[in-house]
């Protein structure tokens with residue numbers, strides 16, 4: 439029996455974008471996502487059964503649709519023969535008190551963590567969903583996808599997700615990159631609000647375990663090659679929500695500074711005009727490791 443219901447199939451850059459829906463145990467609700475299959479994964483005559491996968495984690499207020507529709511990652515993914523998974527950013531419709539009161543917490547703002555606070559701990563488990571339940575379900579059903587070759591990227595809150603999931607799970611992902619990631623959530627308003635709500639004020643150890651700058655400071659794994667793009671015209675960067683310099687400094691303190699490539703892109707903002715401009719570089723960065 440299929441785990442996923444395919445609610446639409448859309449031709450895109452020679453491949454197919456599938457709109458999928460499945461019941462998730464970790465988030466206690468139906469989850470929607472998009473899966474881009476490049477031509478090598480859709481042609482029935484293709485002998486290639488080993489299509490690597492790039493996971494793209496979206497930012498605050500997004501669903502799996504934002505980047506699938508206007509990130510233009512599919513063009514390069516099609517050329518390279520890489521599938522892309524665009525998951526949602528939180529559980530939806532759980533009815534938890536407070537989940538719909540603001541755009542930067544709760545619905546659309548799961549922060550890729552497993553919550554421990556009352557009300558949220560039951561279904562706000564995006565860490566387990568992305569690292570475990572979703573890949574198991576996808577690789578169980580889509581036989582052409584190669585579950586041993588997975589990379590991760592993301593934007594803003596999703597960039598925080600990509601960096602932390604990569605750094606917390608050495609070897610699980612072949613590479614990581616990020617667009618304007620929240621690099622030091624324990625020191626910015628978005629992160630502090632989310633971590634207070636999902637972990638509680640008293641759980642500073644958990645806060646640090648999900649902070650990319652804290653994690654890179656302790657990195658003991660293979661040499662890093664992390665690509666980060668941030669626009670100098672990004673208002674959230676100006677408001678000190680992104681703090682990429684803190685990540686670079688922490689990597690330098692740990693002696694792994696050469697493994698972090700931060701590109702400050704002049705004038706670019708936080709939007710999908712920025713992501714679509716540099717998307718090719720990020721898919722190529724992933725492909726370099728996925729196709730090795």
Ligand SMILES: N[C@@H](CCC(=O)N[C@@H](CS)C(=O)NCC(=O)O)C(=O)O
Nearest residue numbers: 497498499500504541594595709710
């Ligand atoms: N709703 C927020 C903006 C939220 C926002 O910019 N979200 C980013 C991710 S952090 C995004 O990708 N939004 C969706 C889009 O641009 O398509 C505001 O009014 O300031």
